[in-house]
Amino acid sequence: MTRAHNFSAGPAALPQEVLEQARDELLDWQGRGVSVMEISHRSPEYMAIATEAEQDLRDLMGIPANYKVLFMQGGATSQFAMVPLNLMGAASKADYLNTGHWSIKAIKEGRRFGGVNVATSSEDQNFSTIPDRDSWQLDPDAAYVHYTPNETIGGLAFADIPDVGGVPLVADMSSNILSTPMDVSRFGLIYAGAQKNIGPAGISVVIVRDDLLGQAADACPTLMNYQNIADNDSMLNTPPTYSWYLAGLVFKWLKRQGGVEGIAQVNDRKAAKLYGAIDGSDFYSNPVDPRYRSKMNVPFKLQDDNLNAEFLSQAAEQKLLYLKGHRAVGGMRASIYNAVSEESVDALIAFMADFEKRYG
Ligand code: PMP
Numbered sequence: 001m002t003r004a005h006n007f008s009a010g011p012a013a014l015p016q017e018v019l020e021q022a023r024d025e026l027l028d029w030q031g032r033g034v035s036v037m038e039i040s041h042r043s044p045e046y047m048a049i050a051t052e053a054e055q056d057l058r059d060l061m062g063i064p065a066n067y068k069v070l071f072m073q074g075g076a077t078s079q080f081a082m083v084p085l086n087l088m089g090a091a092s093k094a095d096y097l098n099t100g101h102w103s104i105k106a107i108k109e110g111r112r113f114g115g116v117n118v119a120t121s122s123e124d125q126n127f128s129t130i131p132d133r134d135s136w137q138l139d140p141d142a143a144y145v146h147y148t149p150n151e152t153i154g155g156l157a158f159a160d161i162p163d164v165g166g167v168p169l170v171a172d173m174s175s176n177i178l179s180t181p182m183d184v185s186r187f188g189l190i191y192a193g194a195q196k197n198i199g200p201a202g203i204s205v206v207i208v209r210d211d212l213l214g215q216a217a218d219a220c221p222t223l224m225n226y227q228n229i230a231d232n233d234s235m236l237n238t239p240p241t242y243s244w245y246l247a248g249l250v251f252k253w254l255k256r257q258g259g260v261e262g263i264a265q266v267n268d269r270k271a272a273k274l275y276g277a278i279d280g281s282d283f284y285s286n287p288v289d290p291r292y293r294s295k296m297n298v299p300f301k302l303q304d305d306n307l308n309a310e311f312l313s314q315a316a317e318q319k320l321l322y323l324k325g326h327r328a329v330g331g332m333r334a335s336i337y338n339a340v341s342e343e344s345v346d347a348l349i350a351f352m353a354d355f356e357k358r359y360g
Contacts, residue, residue: 005344008322009152009297010175011195013339018249036245041238050234053248060251060260063184063207070206070226071234071244076102076174076193079204080109082224083146083170083189088114089215091143095119095167097136099158100127100151101328102172110146113217117142127154129289133162144168144188150176150294152196153326155286155333157294161186168212175296177205178254179338180264188212196296197338199247202240254338263338270336270345271295277349283360284352301331307359308332318351320344 006013029036032045039046054069063069072078083106088094093115096107099122110116120136122129138145145164150157152175161183162169168188177192184190189208195201206226213227222228228236257263275293278284283303286293302311308324308331315323325331336345 002319004319004321005340005347006321007334007336007340007344007348009196009326009333009335010193011201012197012335012337014200014246015250015253015339018246018253018339021249022246037242039241041235041241046241049245049248050239053244053251056248056251056255057205060178060254061182061184061207066210067184068206068208068210068213068226068230070208070229071239071247072204072206072229073202073240074224075201075204076172076191077105077109078224079172079191079206080106081113082206082220082226083144083191084110084113085220085224086216086226087168087170087189087212088143088217091141093117093139093142095138095142095145095164097121097145097147097162098123099130099148099156100154101326102151102153102174103146103148106146106148106172114143119145122156126287127151127156128287130156130158130292138164138167140165140167142167144170146170146172148172150174150179150296152294152297152335153299153328153333154288155294155297155299156288156292157296159291168209175335175337176294178260178263179267179296181260194243194247196335197250199250200243202243203247205247250339257338266342267295267336267338270340270342271298273342273349274298274334274336274345277352281352281356281360283356296337297333297335299325299329299331299333301325303360305330310359311355314355315348315351318347320348320351323348 095117097120098118107116117139119138120131122131145167149171170189173190173192175196178197191206194203216225278286278300284300286300323332325333
């Protein structure tokens with residue numbers, strides 16, 4: 001069996017070691033004769049898995065003690081509603097930065113719950129850049145500032161954590177969590193769906209500063225109220241136990257790679273190589289301002305869109321999979337998350353050069 005080079009945007013590649021461990025433990029977890037899937041979330045054995053996963057995530061991200069870590073369901077999309085339901089409070093208004101597809105989704109959902117001020121937008125530049133910080137129209141009385149540090153579809157990423165003064169900063173880190181060191185203390189809340197850098201789909205992580213809890217709207221459903229989830233160690237009802245366990249295995253794997261600091265070096269190299277190959281050719285192009293290019297999602301176009309189908313089918317023959325760009329952008333997109341190896345990126349670059357030679 002040979003594993004493919006998997007450039008899927010999400011659900012995305014998982015580390016092979018993690019899949020092998022899950023396979024080995026599938027029928028008989030720790031000699032108990034049962035699968036992790038088959039045991040109660042309230043059993044001491046499972047509680048140990050859950051607690052250890054949280055601790056490993058805390059270690060990896062350096063999460064301060066005054067932050068709660070919640071494991072939730074509903075994906076990142078449910079967080080578009082939970083954030084305003086829990087954090088808008090009496091101000092009933094929030095600032096949002098619009099840098100692309102996922103920002104827009106968060107903005108639209110936020111508007112259902114209160115006033116949403118779009119403090120800046122690069123829509124008129126086709127989301128190819130981040131507007132200068134000086135031009136943002138932030139409201140000092142906003143309950144929070146929401147942004148998307150990495151736009152998965154556009155391949156646009158903030159180079160730094162934005163300075164928004166004393167207003168809590170909320171980040172949708174679905175596609176860049178754990179990819180590079182981040183100072184958690186700069187954030188009021190971080191959320192992420194698991195299916196890129198954390199584990200399989202079905203679970204999401206919320207990291208929230210504890211002083212922001214306890215102000216949820218009256219109408220906030222029980223299971224969407226962060227305070228309730230925190231008070232019950234994310235076990236108010238049955239959590240997605242197997243996804244949580246797999247996330248825990250991914251955290252252990254990441255520790256073995258030298259943690260976030262270690263993987264960030266690999267991620268930097270992978271992205272630099274791939275953008276270097278794109279920029280070094282007249283056949284491939286990437287439209288994003290080089291200062292704000294994503295290191296996780298690399299969209300690129302071929303000189304001639306009529307070659308797209310041929311490119312994808314020949315790539316697939318080389319086991320280079322899921323390179324088709326999002327329909328909103330077209331062209332190609334290589335998602336190169338933590339679990340995508342440098343060898344996979346090298347294989348893609350070699351294929352691209354060869355394809356260019358034959359069709360360029
Ligand atoms: N935000 C971002 C940045 C994403 O990349 C995605 C998924 N691709 C989502 C939100 C939506 O995530 P989910 O499907 O888990 O709701």
